[in-house]
Amino acid sequence: MDEKISDTVATSQTRSQRSRKIRAILAGGLVLGVGAAITLAAWNDSEFAQGTFSAGTFNLVGSTDGTTYTEHATAGAAATLPFTVNPTELSPGDVVYAPFAVQLAAATTDDAVVTISNEATTGVVTNLTYTLIQPTTFGCTSATTGTELVAAGTAVSSVPAATTFSLTKGATAAVAGAPVFLCFKVTAGALIAQGQSGTATWEFAAVSQ
Known part of the structure; x- marks a missing residue:
């Protein structure tokens, strides 16, 4: 090549x-x-998320005059119902009347269901019956009508099971919720004993909803 x-x-x-x-x-x-x-x-x-958790406020208060509401948190501090007839001088057939009211205090953050029960009795309360009515205004007389929460003829020492009513919180934190008015009508039976004396205490237990 x-x-x-x-x-x-x-x-x-x-x-x-x-x-x-x-x-x-x-x-x-x-x-x-x-x-x-x-x-x-x-x-x-990246994305991040967090939650802050704070408990609300819940407070039930009661009133015997429909104006001033305060706490009666124990049986020992129970409000004394202002019966319109002297309940210490009952005779057979007498009926005495007392108003009461409850509401959720200002700053309460939840609505409530209130269950009524008989907390305690002392002394002798036999031959005494009552009815509990929920009227639309404060007051309690023989003419008071409304929703019957406890039927007439119920022994003062008892409350039927599941006796409840609802309460609503205030529209803002600065105001209390709408009150629920109550009317106790207690009747002395024909066999009430002379000189008998006793005390009945009712509990209104509110549970937040």
Whole structure:
């Protein structure tokens, strides 16, 4: 073979090999370049959420005059019902009347269901029955009518099961809820004993809703 031709072939082969190496290097560079691009494009973002938890306020208060409401939180601090006829001089057939009212105090955060129960009796309360009425206004007389919560003829020492009513909180934290008015009518039975004396205490237990 001619030396010039041989040199030309050799030169061509060398250039071809170099070209393949360059393409291989470039290809490797392209692969690395793509890999680097993926790493740079890995965006990071976060969201956080938290909650703050505070207990509300719940307070039931009662009134014997429909105006001044205060707490009577225990049986020992029970409000004394203002019976319109002296309940210490009962005769058979006498009926005495007493109003009461309850409401949710200002700043109370929940409505309530109130369950009535007989907390305790002391002394002798036999032959005494009562009815408990929920009128629309404060007051309690023989003419008072309304929703009957406890049926007439119920022994003073008892309350029927599931005797309840609802209370609503105030429209704003600054005002008390709407009051519920109550009327106790107690009747002395025909067999009431002379000189007997006793005390009945009712509980109004409010549960937030």
